[in-house]
Amino acid sequence: MTEKHTSFKIVKYTSAYYNEWNGFIENSKNGTFLFHRDFMEYHKDRFEDFSLLVFKEDKLLAVLPANKLEQEIHSHQGLTYGGLILPKMVKFDTVIAVFAQLLKYLKGYGFETLVLKQIPSIYSKVFTEEIEFLMFILKAELIRKDTLSVIDLNNKLKISNNRLEGYKRGVKHNLIVKEEAGFELFWNNILVKNLQNRHKANPVHTLQEITLLKKHFPNNIRQFNVYNQDEIVAGTTIFESRFVVHSQYISGNADKNTLGSLDFLHYHLITEVFKDKKYFDFGTSNENNGLHINEGLQFWKEGFGARMLTQNFYRVPINNYQLLNNVFI
Incomplete structure (x- = not known):
């Protein structure tokens, strides 16, 4: 990790960050209204929020909508999708540094794993598969893969x-x-x-x-x-x-x-x-934690011209954050 990326500040979300959080989501490359705090908090009594904001000096670089469950951090169990939300102009070296610092921060709280529920690619304004690559580097476990039936309307x-x-x-x-x-x-x-x-x-x-x-x-x-x-x-x-x-x-x-x-x-x-x-998303036809597909439902959706897109769920060993130190050669 380069020296220029060692001065991040990570803070837990509080209502003091309400406007800054929502403004960042609005202008991010992969945020939707599901990450607005008014949406996330309609069921706040069901989840122990542990959402994080990552700053470099006074600039907000990333947010992680998340909740805590025992020794695990989840992105976020009350949402259909989640993951790390990033600005449109972010470059890969910054994404690596941000994610490494997030894992290090979570390790400091005694957490052992981060469970990521990735946002499907159709919801992003620009390409945003940096985290998919980092899952490979971090030796994350693919614990579930759901299928979405999507029509490309163009x-x-x-x-x-x-x-x-x-x-x-x-x-x-x-x-x-x-x-x-x-x-x-x-x-x-x-x-x-x-x-x-x-x-x-x-x-x-x-x-x-x-x-x-x-x-x-x-x-x-x-x-x-x-x-x-x-x-x-x-x-x-x-x-x-x-x-x-x-x-x-x-x-x-x-x-x-x-x-x-x-x-x-x-x-x-x-x-x-x-x-x-651009897209019409019928959602998933999966059952039994993603292992099976409802055949009749899938047939019905495909009849409209929908075809399959996948959504990945990962369990990330937080202790592996040091594997991100030597990605660039």
């Missing part, structure tokens, strides 16, 4: 006949798609019932939580419902970032195949509402 593949037939059934039944300001109908009439009946589970976000998040991020969190004769039959909750539209929740009632409601909805979103975005 290079769309043909929609399958199955999905087009579903869309046509929606047209035949005079289905209507509406963007709604509230989530009550979808949560109470469709989503919660389906998750309870099929998986004995609840949505990650309660109705109160998603409503609060919508208040904070009205342009990023959007609800689209499908109606048949004024009755809600399906819907999706969208998380929209600069380049990516992500279906956070997708659900329909028992008539979804007969009506073609979900096909009708997503055909409309892909070809009309979000046609000018």
